[in-house]
Amino acid sequence: MDNVFPARVGIDDPSRVSEVRRRAAACARQEQLDELRTAEVALVATELATNLVKHAVAGELHIAPLSWLGEPGVELIAIDRGPGFRDLESCLADGYSTAGTPGNGLGAIVRLSTEFDGYSLPGKGTVLVSRCRGGSPATGCHATTVGGLIAPIRGEEVSGDAWTVRCHQGRLTVLVSDGLGHGVLAAQASSAAVDAFWRTSESSPSGIVEVLHRALKGTRGAALAVASLELDSRRIRFAGLGNIGAVALGGPKPQYLLSHNGTAGHHSTRIQEFDYPLPDPGLVVMHSDGLVSSWTLDAYPGLQRRHPAVVAGVLYRDASRGRDDVCVVVVGSESQR
Numbered sequence: 618m619d620n621v622f623p624a625r626v627g628i629d630d631p632s633r634v635s636e637v638r639r640r641a642a643a644c645a646r647q648e649q650l651d652e653l654r655t656a657e658v659a660l661v662a663t664e665l666a667t668n669l670v671k672h673a674v675a676g677e678l679h680i681a682p683l684s685w686l687g688e689p690g691v692e693l694i695a696i697d698r699g700p701g702f703r704d705l706e707s708c709l710a711d712g713y714s715t716a717g718t719p720g721n722g723l724g725a726i727v728r729l730s731t732e733f734d735g736y737s738l739p740g741k742g743t744v745l746v747s748r749c750r751g752g753s754p755a756t757g758c759h760a761t762t763v764g765g766l767i768a769p770i771r772g773e774e775v776s777g778d779a780w781t782v783r784c785h786q787g788r789l790t791v792l793v794s795d796g797l798g799h800g801v802l803a804a805q806a807s808s809a810a811v812d813a814f815w816r817t818s819e820s821s822p823s824g825i826v827e828v829l830h831r832a833l834k835g836t837r838g839a840a841l842a843v844a845s846l847e848l849d850s851r852r853i854r855f856a857g858l859g860n861i862g863a864v865a866l867g868g869p870k871p872q873y874l875l876s877h878n879g880t881a882g883h884h885s886t887r888i889q890e891f892d893y894p895l896p897d898p899g900l901v902v903m904h905s906d907g908l909v910s911s912w913t914l915d916a917y918p919g920l921q922r923r924h925p926a927v928v929a930g931v932l933y934r935d936a937s938r939g940r941d942d943v944c945v946v947v948v949g950s951e952s953q954r
Contacts, residue, residue, distance in 0.1 A: 621774055621775065622644050622647065622680060622681055622682055623679060623680065623681035623682075623766075623767055623768075623776075624640055624644075624679070624680045624681075625677055625678075625679050625680075625768045625769070626640065626666075626677065626678050626679075626680070627675075627676070627677055628666055628669040628670055628673065628676035628677060628678055628697075629676070630670075631670050633666060633670070634663060634666040634667055634670060637662045637663070637665075637666040637678050637680070638659045638662050638663045638666070640662075640680050641658050641659050641661070641662035641680055641691060641693065642655050642656075642658065642659040642662075644658070644680050644681070644682055644691045645658040645659070645691050645749075647682060648682050648683065648684055648689035648690060648691060648751070649689055649751075650689060650690070650691070650749075650751045651751065654749065654751055657729045657749060658691045658693075658749045660725065660729065661693060661725075661726050661729050661730065661747050661749060662678065662680070662693055664722065664723070664725055664726050665678055665693055665695040665726065665745060665747065666678055666695075668695070668722075668723070669695055669697055669699075672697075672699050672700065673697030673698070673699040673742075673743075674697060674698045674699045674742070675697065675698045676695070676696065676697040676698075676699070677695075677696045677697070678693060678694070678695050678696075679692075679693070679694040679695075679696070679766060679768070679930075680692070680693055681694075681766075683748060683750060685781060685782065686763075688750050688751065688752055689750065689751050690731065690748060690749055690750030690751060691748075691749050692746070692747070692748050692749075692926070693746070693747045693748075693749070694744065694745070694746050694747075694766060694926060694930050695743070695744070695745045695746075696742070696743075696744050696930050696933065696934050697742045697743055697744075698741070698742040698934065699742050699743060700739065700740065700742075701737045701738050701739040701740055701741050701742055701743055702737040702739070702743060723745075726745070726747055729747075729749065730747040730748060730749055731748050731749055731750040732746070732747070732748040732924070733745075733746065733747050733748070734746050734923055734924035734926070734927050735923075735927060736917070736919075736920055736923045736927045736928075736931060738917065741935075742934065744927050744930035744931050744934065745927075746764070746924055746926040746927050746930065748926075762924060762925050762948070762949045763782050763789070763791070763925055763946070763947070763948050763949075764924060764925035764926025764927070764928065764929045764930075764946070764947050765780050765782075765925075765926070765929055765944070765945065765946035765947065766926070766929045766930060766933050766943070766944070766945055767779065767780065767942070767943065767944045768907075768933065768937075768942065768943045769799065769942050770799045770907075770940065770941055770942050771939075773799055773800050773942075775800070775801060775804040776799075776803075776804060776807075776942045776943075776944070777795065777796035777797075777798060777799045777800060777802075777803025777804050777806070777807055777942045778793075778794065778795050778796065778803075778807060778905045778907065778942040778943065778944030779792075779793075779794045779796075779804075779807035779808065779810065779811050779944065780792060780793045780794070780903075780944055780946045781811050781814060781815070782946075782948075783814075783815070785820075787847070787848045787849050788820070788845055788846065788847055788848065789845070789846045789848065789948065789950075790820075790822070790825070790843065790844070790845045790846075791843070791844045791845075791846075791901075791903060791946055791948060792810065792811065792814045792825075792829075792841065792842075792843050793841065793842055793861050793863075793903045793904065793905065793944055793946055794806070794807040794810040794811065794829075794839045794840070794841040794881075794944075795807070795839055795840045795841065795859070795860070795861060795905035795906065795907075795942070795944065796836075796837055796838075796839045796942075797837045797838045797839060797840075797880065798837060799941065799942050802836075802837045803837055803839075803942070805836060805837070806833055806836040806837045806838055806839045806882065807839055809832055809833055809836050810829050810832065810833060810839055810841055810881065812832075813828055813829050813832035813833075814828075814829065814843075817829075820845070821845070821854065821856075821890060822843040822844065822845050822854050822855055822856035822890050823856040823888055823889065823890035825843045825856070826841065826842075826843055826856045826857065826858060826881070826888050827888055829841060829843075829881050830858065830881045830882060830885055830888065832882075833881045833882025833883075834882050834883075835882070836882050837882075838880040838881055838882035838883040839859070839880065839881050839882065840857075840858060840859025840860050840861050840876075840880065840881070840905070840906070841857065841858055841859065841861060841881050842855065842856065842857030842858070842859075842861035842863055842874075842876050842903060843855070843856055843857070844863060844874065844901060844903060844948075846895055846901065846948060846950060847895070848895075848950060851894060851895040851897055852892060852893070852894065852895055853865060853874065853892070853893040853894070853895045853901065854890055854891070854892055855874040855875070855890065855891050855892075855893065856876075856888060856889060856890045856891070857874075857875075857876030857877065858876060858877060858878075858879040858880065858881045858885055858888065859876060859878070859879055859880055859881065860876070860905075860906045861876055861903060861904070861905060861906075862902075862903065862904045862905075862906070862908065862910055863876070863901070863902065863903045863904075864901070864902050865893060865894075865895065865896055865899060865900070865901050866896065866899055866900045866901075866902065866914065866921065867896030867897070867898055867899025867900060867921070868894065868896045868899065872893050872894070872896075874891065874893060875891050877889060895950060896950075897950070897951060898949070898950065898951035899949075899950060899951075900921055900925065900928065900947055900948065900949050900950075901947070901948045901950070902928070902932070902945065902946070902947050902948075903945075903946045904932070904943075904944060904945040904946065905941070905942065905943060905944040905945075906938075906941065907937060907938055907941040907942050907943030907944065908932060908933075908936045908937060908938065908943060908945055909936050909937075909938055912932055912935070912936035914928075917931060924949075925947035925948060925949045926947070928947045928949075929945045929946065929947045932945050932947075933945055
């Protein structure tokens, strides 16, 4: 199952570098990138993995397709608990090499990436995100970026958690699903939720949750939540069943978004939609219960200004329970002025 995506590869040995290179190239081919771009994706993956081998503690590289953004590509997220960088920006210049690899270090990653961002704290570690698309950056909901990460519990190849996002007429709608338990049956439940999410013509979160609740009958069931970010009116409409955490950051204090008890596909006490202000600028974070509920960004100066995929990577690294599948999705939104 080497080419199942999204994929997580633990970088605990130099031999893992060739595995990462192979998997990244396979993902690029799956996304139908051309031969040159596939080779560039493989080089970026090699640079990230080699850097983890040389400098990281408990390093991981996550590989995922980007076609959900509307254009094919590959996302690579390197996560570690290493010594961190005191000055990450200086390390990103072309020609700066941490390991003497063919691409001349982190600068090559920046040059070959359609999007790149990172965050590092001395003594805490580093998260680097590279998105390599076949063309120009995807467009859609203006001034809105989305990042997410899923990972299975240790010992499983597939995650029972899933997420997806769609954008239409200034509205960005996000689904997070946590299939009951873990493994293949949990993954099937979340896959059914994602499929129903894309098939339905419903636009309200409560209406979408109703559709998904019916669609999951016959599956193991799932906790799930849907958030609709109304970018022009700066509102969040939210509905959920079960234990999906969600919070809006950027206002005077965190605004926690309320789900009702239940399991989609099995039982529902109530499906209700709530309305909240959307901070400007701000972040909306949604996650499965693979993340502890007590997480905070207070100890990470400047992190809220980084790419949402970087924020997701930091939360995954530092707030995972370690005994369940994990899904964390971060949406950043700022009005154009």
